[in-house]
């Protein structure tokens with residue numbers, strides 16, 4: 539079985555990928571989408587989105603990172619993909635699922651699910667341009683307004699030459715509203731002859747077991763659940779390997795919080811960045827852990843990195859008893 543960390547623009551950047559892949563359980567991760575419009579991006583841009591390409595496409599923990607592109611101009615996407623490969627990218631993924639109105643207005647992301655022929659042309663053009671050893675994959679939702687074109691879009695991707703397809707089991711209009719329609723992932727899996735990864739609403743080990751049963755997939759992508767419960771992938775891997783699970787206690791998580799903050803501090807000279815990222819993360823984690831809510835309250839009004847760090851260190855000591 540394969541566990542993949544979802545691409546999440548503004549949430550799972552290189553620092554979060556570094557942290558979550560260190561904690562363990564993931565076989566692969568994917569960069570935030572790199573938007574392709576009229577230009578061909580320079581090396582600093584690729585490195586900004588996916589610094590892993592300067593490290594043989596690996597996170598510091600050694601987990602491979604795929605570079606995701608979003609756009610609709612097949613020729614320019616191919617030129618950009620080739621450039622990313624020239625700078626070191628080892629695998630390319632295409633985004634056919636982003637619901638953001640500004641992105642959709644410029645014909646990117648989920649809006650392309652209305653045009654399976656265009657999806658096919660994009661995938662075929664990229665496959666024809668990239669060296670044969672560079673894997674090309676895609677990620678889709680089930681449709682834009684409804685699911686009537688889901689199988690056609692999936693087939694367009696597979697027949698265009700992608701070797702893998704991740705399905706976020708909702709339409710664009712369904713946004714992030716539960717439930718995710720895992721049974722549709724099975725329909726797609728049965729319709730195409732490429733490997734299919736199931737995605738959507740896996741927040742617990744039980745959700746993982748359920749999505750596997752319903753979708754029939756051996757590959758699962760974790761998004762928000764992996765951010766809210768940073769050892770979710772590790773729990774799943776432990777369960778798959780030994781049938782038992784050791785969940786992290788909050789003392790261990792407090793150590794990861796400190797590490798995350800240090801990694802953010804090392805990344806950005808702007809000393810507001812670490813506190814902002816930490817608040818974003820705690821805001822999600824507090825849905826799974828009351829201690830995260832408590833910590834959030836303690837740092838809520840702080841902005842300076844040094845002030846926050848002081849609170850974090852004291853908090854970790856407290857948790858360790």
Ligand SMILES: Cc1cc2nc3c(=O)[nH]c(=O)nc-3n(C[C@H](O)[C@H](O)[C@H](O)COP(=O)(O)O)c2cc1C
Nearest residue numbers: 544545546547549570571706738739740760761762
């Ligand atoms: C804040 C946020 C940013 C996202 N950014 C991307 C992205 O850059 N590329 C992409 O393919 N999907 C993106 N997604 C969708 C996720 O990869 C995933 O498909 C979705 O969250 C469902 O999985 P989950 O229920 O496990 O979170 C994003 C989702 C969220 C919540």
